[in-house]
Amino acid sequence: MIDFRLDDKQLAIQAKYRDFTARWITPNARKYDLLAEFPWEVVKAAYKEGIMNGPLPTKFGGNGYSLIEGAIAAEELGAGCIGIGIGIEANTLALTPLLLAANEEQQKRFYGMIHEQQGVAAYALTEPNAGSDVQGIKSTAIRKGDKYIINGHKRFITNAEVSSFLTVFALTDPDRGSRSLSAIVVPTDSPGIEMKPHMLKMGQRASVQNEIIFHDVEVPVANLLGEEGHGFLIAMKTFDRTRNGVGSLALGAARTAYETAMEWSKKRIQFGKPISQQQIIGFMLADMATNIEAARSLVWRAASAFDHGDKKASMYSAMAKLYASDMAMKVATDAVQVMAGDGYSQDYLVEKIMRDVKLNQIYEGTNQVQRLVISKSIMK
Ligand SMILES: Cc1cc2nc3c(=O)[nH]c(=O)nc-3n(C[C@H](O)[C@H](O)[C@H](O)COP(=O)(O)OP(=O)(O)OC[C@H]3O[C@@H](n4cnc5c(N)ncnc54)[C@H](O)[C@@H]3O)c2cc1C
Incomplete structure (x- = not known):
């Protein structure tokens, strides 16, 4: 059956996000456009009011939204300011690989960290020579004992400078190229991470993007999501x-x-x-x-x-x-x-x-x- 009318739950989501946008996003849209800074006050309010991490399961502090519910919510955020909206939504981008591939221990550890800190995470895929062509990724994560040693260069990474961790995509076996692309969680305070100042850009200035260079960054093998080569x-x-x-x-x-x-x-x-x-x-x-x-x-x-x-x-x-x-x-x-x-x-x-x-x-x-x-x- 095709029915474009929203049900009661969907209407409630729409009303909740519309109300939050009217109080927190629209009034701050110009301010953050001019400041070009991450809108922490709005993100903290979003956590307080149950706006963050909508599509994540409730056991990980989300609202367990279906994609249609997420679409209804995101339209309301975008109606206020896409830049602030992406500050909120990019968290979902970074956390979705965990939803897809993390084991229970990892989900507890990393979702727990984000929720406890009421923080954000970043999704680190793009590189200077690998934009549209993801298979051109050159960053490496070479296993040594129970650690991966990460080297490489990412750019345009949304929320990076304010994030608790990065979901990094890197090659675990450079000889196998992109067939060894793997997803690994890297805490942002790890020694060896060089975070460049965020880029200046045309619009969506409330969301921040950084270039990141990894110099022999060590992370436990226990931070690998899924299996090597599943990246x-x-x-x-x-x-x-x-x-x-x-x-x-x-x-x-x-x-x-x-x-x-x-x-x-x-x-x-x-x-x-x-x-x-x-x-x-x-x-x-x-x-x-x-x-x-x-x-x-x-x-x-x-x-x-x-x-x-x-x-x-x-x-x-x-x-x-x-x-x-x-x-x-x-x-x-x-x-x-x-x-x-x-x-x-x-x-x-x-x-x-x-x-x-x-x-x-x-x-x-x-x-x-x-x-x-x-x-x-x-x-x-
Ligand atoms: C503000 C901002 C935020 C971002 N946030 C993130 C993030 O959080 N995490 C992350 O990993 N990345 C992020 N990105 C990176 C973004 O996904 C890439 O910029 C995008 O995928 C394009 O890559 P590129 O800029 O290198 O362009 P290129 O790949 O160099 O493309 C240049 C042009 O060539 C075209 N083109 C390329 N290949 C083809 C093809 N095969 N056929 C036809 N046309 C083609 C493109 O459409 C484009 O017009 C962000 C980028 C920006 C600008």
Whole structure:
């Protein structure tokens, strides 16, 4: 049965996240955009109010959300500020490999650490020469007795400088190349970790990214997730679960851009009438509203495919990320155009949203890479 009405639990999640966003995220959106700092006060409040780690099982301090529930929650975070939203959501990205591959002892140890510290973790996959091409990873984790010695170079790692630990992807046997890619938990205070200052960037400035260099960093073999050589699969299965969240955040931001432009256009009088009554503006707003609805349908479709174990869930998740982020970029750009000079000014959030949503077309696999995933899937 197809029914787009939300049930009582889903409505309650939507209301809870919408309320949190209204009190904590929207009022702080511009502040952190200008500060370009990690929004600790919001993350602490998110922990206090049960907003963090939504998709994690309740026994690990999460809310045990299905993907559709996670999508509903993420849309609300994105409606406030994607940068702050990603500060919250990137934790899920880093913790999902543990959900997929950690043993019980590791889950207790690492989820316990994050929950006790009310902290965050980071997902360290990308390297200077391995962006879209994950198989180009060169970092190594060479076993010596009961330790791995990690050397290498990661970049663009979200939340790294504020994280308790990093989920690092490295080769345990460089001769076997990416077939030996493995996922290992590395506490951020380990000796030998060189954390570069966070990068300055166009948008989503409330979330921080660092370059990290590993110089003979030692971690216990007990920090390996799953088995040696399972890293590529863990990384890809993680994205299958989280890409939908990237689409949902973009969807929320597009909604805010559209609503702002809509309200503004009703009040702005030019040539003796509100500009919303100019047909060309009305059509732009109509397209925005239509494309937002279409993206939400696809995001929910993808989440539902995942929740029901559909074999094509990975393809739908790529479609949702691709479509929702491209849609958000177009809607945000059009919202700035509708509001013209006001849209371009910092008096409103639409210029920030336009800068923010650009990134959703890039991280967790660029939209070109999503098209590769989709084309491979449809050609099968
Ligand atoms: C702000 C930010 C946060 C990030 N957070 C994280 C994080 O937390 N953890 C992490 O591990 N990584 C993170 N990343 C890295 C992100 O996932 C990569 O930037 C992304 O995957 C693209 O890699 P790249 O930038 O090296 O681009 P490249 O791979 O160099 O791509 C350059 C261009 O070539 C295109 N391209 C590449 N290969 C192909 C192909 N086969 N076919 C067609 N086109 C292709 C790309 O689409 C792109 O347009 C983050 C990046 C940013 C900017």
